[in-house]
Amino acid sequence: MRGSRRPSEYRLLAYVLLVGFSLFCVFPLIWLLRSSLMTSREIFTLPPRLLPAVVQWNNYLDLFQVVPFARYFFNTLLIVVLNVVGAVASNSVIGYAFARINFRGRTIMYGLCMATIMLPQTVTMIPLFIEWKLLRGINTYAPLTALAFFGNGFYIFMLHQFFKTIPVEFDEAAFVDGVNHFQIVTRIIAPMSKPALAVVAIFSFLASWNDFMGPFLYLNDQRKYTLSLGLKYLISGYSVMGQWQFLMAASVLIVLPVALLFFLTQRYFIQGLTMGGLKG
Amino acid sequence: MRNPAPVRNLSGTRRVARSLVVAGVSRPRRERFLSRYNNFWGWLFLTPVVLGLSLWVAFPLGLSLFTSFASWDLITAPVFVGFKNYIDMFVTDPLFWQSVVVTLYYTVAGVSLQVVLAFLAAILLNTRVRGVKVFRTVFYLPSLVPVIVSSALWMWLYNPQFGLFNVLLTSLGLPPQKWVFGIQTVVPSLILMSIWGIGNIIIVFLAGLQDIPKELTEAVAIDGGSAFHRFRHIILPFMTPTILYNVVIGIIGGFQTFTQPYIMTNGGPANASLFYVLHLYRQAFMFAKMGYASAMAWFVFIVTGVVSIIIFKTSSWWVFYQGETKK
Numbered sequence: 001m002r003g004s005r006r007p008s009e010y011r012l013l014a015y016v017l018l019v020g021f022s023l024f025c026v027f028p029l030i031w032l033l034r035s036s037l038m039t040s041r042e043i044f045t046l047p048p049r050l051l052p053a054v055v056q057w058n059n060y061l062d063l064f065q066v067v068p069f070a071r072y073f074f075n076t077l078l079i080v081v082l083n084v085v086g087a088v089a090s091n092s093v094i095g096y097a098f099a100r101i102n103f104r105g106r107t108i109m110y111g112l113c114m115a116t117i118m119l120p121q122t123v124t125m126i127p128l129f130i131e132w133k134l135l136r137g138i139n140t141y142a143p144l145t146a147l148a149f150f151g152n153g154f155y156i157f158m159l160h161q162f163f164k165t166i167p168v169e170f171d172e173a174a175f176v177d178g179v180n181h182f183q184i185v186t187r188i189i190a191p192m193s194k195p196a197l198a199v200v201a202i203f204s205f206l207a208s209w210n211d212f213m214g215p216f217l218y219l220n221d222q223r224k225y226t227l228s229l230g231l232k233y234l235i236s237g238y239s240v241m242g243q244w245q246f247l248m249a250a251s252v253l254i255v256l257p258v259a260l261l262f263f264l265t266q267r268y269f270i271q272g273l274t275m276g277g278l279k280g
Numbered sequence: 281m282r283n284p285a286p287v288r289n290l291s292g293t294r295r296v297a298r299s300l301v302v303a304g305v306s307r308p309r310r311e312r313f314l315s316r317y318n319n320f321w322g323w324l325f326l327t328p329v330v331l332g333l334s335l336w337v338a339f340p341l342g343l344s345l346f347t348s349f350a351s352w353d354l355i356t357a358p359v360f361v362g363f364k365n366y367i368d369m370f371v372t373d374p375l376f377w378q379s380v381v382v383t384l385y386y387t388v389a390g391v392s393l394q395v396v397l398a399f400l401a402a403i404l405l406n407t408r409v410r411g412v413k414v415f416r417t418v419f420y421l422p423s424l425v426p427v428i429v430s431s432a433l434w435m436w437l438y439n440p441q442f443g444l445f446n447v448l449l450t451s452l453g454l455p456p457q458k459w460v461f462g463i464q465t466v467v468p469s470l471i472l473m474s475i476w477g478i479g480n481i482i483i484v485f486l487a488g489l490q491d492i493p494k495e496l497t498e499a500v501a502i503d504g505g506s507a508f509h510r511f512r513h514i515i516l517p518f519m520t521p522t523i524l525y526n527v528v529i530g531i532i533g534g535f536q537t538f539t540q541p542y543i544m545t546n547g548g549p550a551n552a553s554l555f556y557v558l559h560l561y562r563q564a565f566m567f568a569k570m571g572y573a574s575a576m577a578w579f580v581f582i583v584t585g586v587v588s589i590i591i592f593k594t595s596s597w598w599v600f601y602q603g604e605t606k607k
């Protein structure tokens with residue numbers, strides 16, 4: 001499979017296709033960025049300009065006047081932090097039990113956890129809403145954060161796979177020293193599994209940061225809105241008024257932290273995605 | 281008493297057993313102690329799972345099964361109505377079937393295109409081109425964009441007058457399209473938008489391709505096999521588990537599509553993008569028909585169950601797992 005043996009036309013075709021798809025991926029993002037830096041009049045010029053004549057940084061400042069963006073940011077952050085803490089804490093303990101404790105009923109419980117991965121949220125959306133209504137959880141962050149503390153099939157699977165690769169000798173040595181299973185997780189397994197725990201943290205960050213459906217169903221007090229919900233109301237309010245630059249600026253601000261996280265922790269992203277793919 | 285086995289070869293619990301042997305505890309008592317110890321810790325660690333499965337899966341499923349046989353607006357008490365909701369769903373409500381058709385169209389066409397294109401992109405990336413990491417990053421970027429943002433952005437790109445796509449088409453001398461505003465074009469437009477986000481599938485495929493043992497592809501090359509042979513007899517079989525994984529995840533995602541149509545088209549034009557979840561959402565929260573919405577939820581539950589069983593039962597004849605070679 002030496003690349004140099006391939007005819008160069010194939011290689012050229014490969015590059016053309018790859019560059020073409022790259023443009024398709026990147027151009028909408030560039031369009032997003034440039035529209036966020038234009039005046040509303042400039043956005044609606046025909047034929048459209050690729051770049052703004054004068055970069056309108058003040059769109060971003062005005063945005064904070066138009067909507068309580070800072071408040072939405074901190075609301076989102078609170079939900080995200082609770083989700084990440086819950087996911088890492090619960091799934092590491094559960095993953096440890098499945099990977100390293102030989103208890104009765106392990107196989108069937110693991111099977112049940114894996115089955116939940118296949119359960120579309122559509123199925124539980126309505127009854128969960130009714131349940132939270134009965135629990136008086138509507139318009140609180142409870143429905144958006146509590147579930148993270150009860151384990152997630154996908155993260156359990158990832159951590160289970162990772163924990164299995166750590167030699168048993170580590171547990172044994174600790175066992176003989178009179179340490180129980182809980183201490184083994186917190187003192188030995190968790191510190192050794194930082195990459196896998198980072199993957200869980202990053203993915204639960206992404207999931208709760210990007211979540212729209214949850215806040216949309218459960219929050220109705222505007223002061224409790226998250227960023228995605230704030231953007232939704234910006235869309236319904238401002239697209240009609242032709243104020244697309246605010247929409248685009250808000251979108252950029254929502255994507256920015258995620259993009260930053262991605263560039264800082266790219267290795268873990270790739271790891272997490274490919275761990276899922278190894279299933280079977 | 282026979283000599284205990286060397287310490288190194290014992291697993292953790294067996295090592296405790298060994299110390300019990302040394303202490304002179306009888307064998308049945310030793311084993312009973314260990315299994316009780318492990319059962320205790322195992323189930324203690326599983327408390328969140330047991331609670332979570334009952335609180336957030338079993339109870340909701342039971343509740344929605346009950347609700348699906350009732351008429352309930354969440355304000356007054358639920359009234360038992362038998363199979364009325366199911367009859368309404370399958371017989372009376374034409375929009376139910378419309379939403380099924382729209383969702384199936386989007387899911388089947390979308391997932392096949394996503395998987396095929398992502399597989400092709402991964403193969404291209406795997407041919408020792410330069411800058412694989414850059415391409416990989418660029419392809420993945422759109423997957424990071426929250427669905428609410430991509431909905432806003434693509435709504436803007438699809439704008440018939442000022443959107444990027446029609447600007448490009450007219451500048452190439454092609455007729456402008458209606459995109460999400462046309463009955464014929466709305467679902468294909470949403471599929472095109474989903475293609476934008478296939479970066480994560482590409483990464484999964486690329487990792488799978490990189491896991492194929494080099495000796496195998498080289499052996500085919502030495503035996504004079506063509507690129508097609510290599511693909512058909514080595515790459516494709518090795519990739520079947522990854523394909524299965526992406527198809528299953530894609531189908532589940534397709535069934536859940538809500539935000540894009542809700543934000544971009546609100547089901548229109550003429551219900552051409554009335555997705556299943558959008559219809560369900562409206563029944564529950566606009567018309568306060570919790571019973572009807574629950575019946576819809578149970579229908580999805582049964583369909584996904586059946587589809588999963590079919591996929592996994594039939595997968596044995598087309599999915600090849602590496603472990604099988606050892607048998």
